[in-house]
Structures are given as structure tokens and as C-alpha cells.
Amino acid sequence: MSDWTQELPEAAQDYIAGRRLDEVECLVSDLAGVAKGKAMPASKFGKQKYFHLPNSIFAQTITGEYADMPDESEFTEPDMVLVPDFKTATAVPWSVDITLQVIHDVNDQVGNPVPLAPRNVLKRMVQLYADQGWKPIIAPEMEFYIVARNIDPNQPVIPPIGRSGRRVMANQAYSMSAVDEYGRVVDDIYDFAEAQGFEIDGIVQEGGAGQVELNLSHGAPVDLADEVFYFKRLIREAALRHDCFATFMAKPIEGEPGSAMHIHQSVVDITNDTNLFSNAKGEETEEFMHFIAGMQSYLPAVVALMAPYVNSYRRYVPDFAAPINLEWGRDNRTTGLRVPISEPEARRLENRLPGMDCNPYLGIVATLVCGYLGLMEKKQPRPQAKGNAYINADELPTNLGDALDLFSECVPVREALGAEFCDIYEAVKRNEYKEFLQVISPWEREHLLLNV
Structure with missing residues (x-):
């Protein structure tokens, strides 16, 4: 069991106790409340502190189209930095493999909360x-x-x-x-x-x-x-x-x-x-x-x-x-x-x-x-x-x-x-x-x- 698993809530630790953790789903909520993110092998997740997603996920409509940026700037889709909030880690009990899901904090590249992220709006x-x-x-x-x-x-x-x-x-x-x-x-x-x-x-x-x-x-x-x-x-x-x-x-x-x-x-x-x-x-x-x-x-x-x-x-x-x-x-x-x-x-x-x-x-x-x-x-x-x-x-x-x-x-x-x-x-x-x-x-x- 790697060190990061010690930060998990009790229920998540109980779920993986004595079993090999296969996968981690790294999630954020878009404007619609749809889970966006990446799934990765648990061994890889344990080796990295964050990963990236483009800010365009917050401009996507429920049909999959993209709205124009309000300030009429060009749509360059810069990367955001997603950092795991380990207290949100929880089981994915319907998965065939032993899997955890973790909600991530969404920051810009200098560490400030991205103001477009719904979770950050609520924190504000x-x-x-x-x-x-x-x-x-x-x-x-x-x-x-x-x-x-x-x-x-x-x-x-x-x-x-x-x-x-x-x-x-x-x-x-x-x-x-x-x-x-x-x-x-x-x-x-x-x-x-x-x-x-x-x-x-x-x-x-x-x-x-x-x-x-x-x-x-x-x-x-x-x-x-x-x-x-x-x-x-x-x-x-x-x-x-x-x-x-x-x-x-x-x-x-x-x-x-x-x-x-x-x-x-x-x-x-x-x-x-x-x-x-x-x-x-x-x-x-x-x-x-x-x-x-x-x-x-x-x-x-x-x-x-x-x-x-x-x-x-x-x-x-x-x-x-x-x-x-x-x-x-x-x-x-x-x-x-x-x-x-x-x-x-x-x-x-x-x-x-x-x-x-x-x-x-x-x-x-x-x-x-x-x-x-x-x-x-x-x-x-x-x-x-x-x-x-x-x-x-x-x-x-x-x-x-x-x-x-x-x-x-x-x-x-x-x-x-x-x-x-x-x-x-x-x-x-x-x-x-x-x-x-x-x-x-x-x-x-x-x-x-x-x-x-």
C-alpha cells in the first residue's frame, strides 16, 4: 500500500483493504454537473501529484457543443491543474476492477482556483x-x-x-x-x-x-x-x-x-x-x-x-x-x-x-x-x-x-x-x-x- 492511500477516508481504506487497487478515476464537475476527468492505473496515480485538463470543459454545453468565450478571446484551451482532494476519495463499487474515484481541485497554472469551476464557485x-x-x-x-x-x-x-x-x-x-x-x-x-x-x-x-x-x-x-x-x-x-x-x-x-x-x-x-x-x-x-x-x-x-x-x-x-x-x-x-x-x-x-x-x-x-x-x-x-x-x-x-x-x-x-x-x-x-x-x-x- 503506497503512502497516498493513508490519506484516504476510512470507508475508502476499508474498501481496498487486503485487495489490489487497480484504477483511480480523477473527477471534476463541469457546468452541467457531468463528471469529467481521467481514469488511470493506481500505480501511475500514486506517482503524480496532479494532472491537466483544458479549461474548455467549462464551456461545453449539454449537447457537446462549445459556447464562445464571453470576452471574445480566442479559444486556446489552456491547461488547468487538477489536484486530488483526498478526503473525497470513495469506492466505485459497481466497477469490475477495484477502483476508487477522487474529486479534484481545479487551479490555474500558478495555483489560483479557476473561477469557472462550479466547486470553486461554491467554495467562494x-x-x-x-x-x-x-x-x-x-x-x-x-x-x-x-x-x-x-x-x-x-x-x-x-x-x-x-x-x-x-x-x-x-x-x-x-x-x-x-x-x-x-x-x-x-x-x-x-x-x-x-x-x-x-x-x-x-x-x-x-x-x-x-x-x-x-x-x-x-x-x-x-x-x-x-x-x-x-x-x-x-x-x-x-x-x-x-x-x-x-x-x-x-x-x-x-x-x-x-x-x-x-x-x-x-x-x-x-x-x-x-x-x-x-x-x-x-x-x-x-x-x-x-x-x-x-x-x-x-x-x-x-x-x-x-x-x-x-x-x-x-x-x-x-x-x-x-x-x-x-x-x-x-x-x-x-x-x-x-x-x-x-x-x-x-x-x-x-x-x-x-x-x-x-x-x-x-x-x-x-x-x-x-x-x-x-x-x-x-x-x-x-x-x-x-x-x-x-x-x-x-x-x-x-x-x-x-x-x-x-x-x-x-x-x-x-x-x-x-x-x-x-x-x-x-x-x-x-x-x-x-x-x-x-x-x-x-x-x-x-x-x-x-x-x-
């Missing part, structure tokens, strides 16, 4: 909190669908065949028997997570046909974003083992609810490790109200990060259990901003707007930047919503183009996240939006071809 945001003596804590909820294999994009996505031999049905939220229909996939998710050292807080059936929610324990934003990044991969692999797909599309099946990544968030005072949202008497603080006000003020400007594709906005429709408003309320799931029931030390705000299709680093940074700006500006939120808030649905952008306009115009968000990142993100997303607008849909052919 966490540092802004730290500069004020604060530490954000988050807990994500992951919703996704297990669906039948779909190898023809022209065909609609359908639910899988369950253990009973019938197609999985909808409208069975929290049903244990519904989860049992694809229990073998869930079993593999648990097994993979255990091998990787991840803690799952719970798995439940959601309202859609084959829709599952997986909850993670609370923790530091970068650590949880790393876990979601890894979880997306392991869930897909678990589904493939049983001849089906797992999808994190915001709205994969027509007529079914969309999939969200709800984010619970609180802020801790670094000096005394207490929740900034509760005072000594256990009551809500002014800081909690400021945090909510920041969410209401700035969430429209970051929707492009939480809903990054044209499909994302199919989730933002009335009557499908997706809050599409900026209202806040206590224990009210019709509000976009929900205050769950909790003890004072666990007081938190749940942002129910992000879609599961977002890059986890950017979805988390989107919600944190809003709360940060609220704490800095010390504004008050609107009165809480005490009834059905689903009807208040006119404050958020309803398509990617409008969302990008708000994102590009919001100076406080651009300053917090970094103009260079904001520019390349907007360029990539506008390129994707342009590509989509060139596709003629079945709806257009059915209703317009002979009628207009």
Missing part, C-alpha cells in the same frame, strides 16, 4: 459567509425517477415494470409497497452508498410513477454537493443493473410531478457554534427574517442556476405539487420557502424551488447567495403565507431565456459569484437555448402543420 460562497463569522449548513433532498429503458429519444419515457410484473403506478406517495416494486434497485443504492461511506437519512416513494425521494443528513455545503454529485452516478449505476434507467430530469414523464432538489439551510455563528436563526430563548431571530427576505429578493435572479434547462420549466406549472412562488410559511408545503417543524437549534429554511437537474454545486450556491445577500442587506420579508400559496405564481421566470436575462442583470449576485463564472455560464446556457429553439416538437407538428 462559503468563504463569503466565513468572512462574516458564519458557517452555512445544508441538507439536500433528492427526487428522481426510475424508468423503463429509453433508447429512442422520439419515444416518451414510461414507468418501469415492477416486481409484480405490472408497470409502476403513480399517486402512491409514501407507499412502502410501491417502493418494493423496484426494491432491488433501492437495495443496490443502499449497498453502494454504504461502500462509499455515505449516510442516507431515508428513502420514500414520491407522488410520481417510479418517483423516489432520497434524503441526506445535514452538513457543510461543499461536502454535501460532493455527495449529491456522487449519488447521481451511483443511483444511475444501480438502476442499470436492473435493466432500467434512473433520471434526474426535472420533468421526464408527461402528466407526472417533476423532480426537485429541496435544500434545507441554516447558518451557524462560528464563534459559539450556535444557530444564527434562534436566540437564547429559542425564538426566531432578526437574522432569520433577513435570510428569508434575501431569498424573496434574489431567487428570481438565480433561477437559471436552479432550473438550468428548457425542461426545467415544465416542472414550474400549477397543480403538480411544485411551489412556484416566493412566499414563505411555517410547515406549509405550498410555499416556495418553507420553515419545517424543528427544535430551536435546528431552525432552518427549506428552499423548494431547485430542480434535481441542476448541478448540485450551483443549485446550492444559488440558494446560499440569496440568503447571504439578505443577511448583509438586513431587509424584512413579506408576511408569511398561511393558506394555499400555489395560486401566487407570477414572480418567477417561466422560461430559460427570461431566467438568463434576470441572472445577467443582477449585479449583487454577479459580484458574489464572480463575473467570469457568470459570463461563461450565461454563454453556455444561451447556446443550449438556441439549439433547443431549432428543434420542432411533436406538439407543433400535430397542432400547427395543417391548422394554421
Whole structure:
């Protein structure tokens, strides 16, 4: 066992204990949250401190095209330096060979963090909190669908065949028997997570046909974003083992609810490790109200990060259990901003707007930047919503183009996240939006071809 393996987390060391490590996958997240990087023999990985990738990986669209650099400079693709973050090392339990995967820090050639890298953008945001003596804590909820294999994009996505031999049905939220229909996939998710050292807080059936929610324990934003990044991969692999797909599309099946990544968030005072949202008497603080006000003020400007594709906005429709408003309320799931029931030390705000299709680093940074700006500006939120808030649905952008306009115009968000990142993100997303607008849909052919 070479020296570098001594730096690995306990779960990774346990996984390779007594076995020959064959391969290491060196990973970074691109703007879409897709794992990019290199795989190499473990013997070679142990001999080098870093490797290179071109910065163009952050200009690539989800279709594989490349956006123009925002500053109109020539696209020379200089190398970035990728350095392993050994605390992220974890098993690849679905691999035939004994393999580890490691997320890497992305620096320029003089050692500065590359501002285009989503993980670095989140680290920048966490540092802004730290500069004020604060530490954000988050807990994500992951919703996704297990669906039948779909190898023809022209065909609609359908639910899988369950253990009973019938197609999985909808409208069975929290049903244990519904989860049992694809229990073998869930079993593999648990097994993979255990091998990787991840803690799952719970798995439940959601309202859609084959829709599952997986909850993670609370923790530091970068650590949880790393876990979601890894979880997306392991869930897909678990589904493939049983001849089906797992999808994190915001709205994969027509007529079914969309999939969200709800984010619970609180802020801790670094000096005394207490929740900034509760005072000594256990009551809500002014800081909690400021945090909510920041969410209401700035969430429209970051929707492009939480809903990054044209499909994302199919989730933002009335009557499908997706809050599409900026209202806040206590224990009210019709509000976009929900205050769950909790003890004072666990007081938190749940942002129910992000879609599961977002890059986890950017979805988390989107919600944190809003709360940060609220704490800095010390504004008050609107009165809480005490009834059905689903009807208040006119404050958020309803398509990617409008969302990008708000994102590009919001100076406080651009300053917090970094103009260079904001520019390349907007360029990539506008390129994707342009590509989509060139596709003629079945709806257009059915209703317009002979009628207009």
C-alpha cells in the first residue's frame, strides 16, 4: 500500500483493504454537473501529484457543443491543474476492477482556483459567509425517477415494470409497497452508498410513477454537493443493473410531478457554534427574517442556476405539487420557502424551488447567495403565507431565456459569484437555448402543420 492511500477516508481504506487497487478515476464537475476527468492505473496515480485538463470543459454545453468565450478571446484551451482532494476519495463499487474515484481541485497554472469551476464557485460562497463569522449548513433532498429503458429519444419515457410484473403506478406517495416494486434497485443504492461511506437519512416513494425521494443528513455545503454529485452516478449505476434507467430530469414523464432538489439551510455563528436563526430563548431571530427576505429578493435572479434547462420549466406549472412562488410559511408545503417543524437549534429554511437537474454545486450556491445577500442587506420579508400559496405564481421566470436575462442583470449576485463564472455560464446556457429553439416538437407538428 503506497503512502497516498493513508490519506484516504476510512470507508475508502476499508474498501481496498487486503485487495489490489487497480484504477483511480480523477473527477471534476463541469457546468452541467457531468463528471469529467481521467481514469488511470493506481500505480501511475500514486506517482503524480496532479494532472491537466483544458479549461474548455467549462464551456461545453449539454449537447457537446462549445459556447464562445464571453470576452471574445480566442479559444486556446489552456491547461488547468487538477489536484486530488483526498478526503473525497470513495469506492466505485459497481466497477469490475477495484477502483476508487477522487474529486479534484481545479487551479490555474500558478495555483489560483479557476473561477469557472462550479466547486470553486461554491467554495467562494462559503468563504463569503466565513468572512462574516458564519458557517452555512445544508441538507439536500433528492427526487428522481426510475424508468423503463429509453433508447429512442422520439419515444416518451414510461414507468418501469415492477416486481409484480405490472408497470409502476403513480399517486402512491409514501407507499412502502410501491417502493418494493423496484426494491432491488433501492437495495443496490443502499449497498453502494454504504461502500462509499455515505449516510442516507431515508428513502420514500414520491407522488410520481417510479418517483423516489432520497434524503441526506445535514452538513457543510461543499461536502454535501460532493455527495449529491456522487449519488447521481451511483443511483444511475444501480438502476442499470436492473435493466432500467434512473433520471434526474426535472420533468421526464408527461402528466407526472417533476423532480426537485429541496435544500434545507441554516447558518451557524462560528464563534459559539450556535444557530444564527434562534436566540437564547429559542425564538426566531432578526437574522432569520433577513435570510428569508434575501431569498424573496434574489431567487428570481438565480433561477437559471436552479432550473438550468428548457425542461426545467415544465416542472414550474400549477397543480403538480411544485411551489412556484416566493412566499414563505411555517410547515406549509405550498410555499416556495418553507420553515419545517424543528427544535430551536435546528431552525432552518427549506428552499423548494431547485430542480434535481441542476448541478448540485450551483443549485446550492444559488440558494446560499440569496440568503447571504439578505443577511448583509438586513431587509424584512413579506408576511408569511398561511393558506394555499400555489395560486401566487407570477414572480418567477417561466422560461430559460427570461431566467438568463434576470441572472445577467443582477449585479449583487454577479459580484458574489464572480463575473467570469457568470459570463461563461450565461454563454453556455444561451447556446443550449438556441439549439433547443431549432428543434420542432411533436406538439407543433400535430397542432400547427395543417391548422394554421
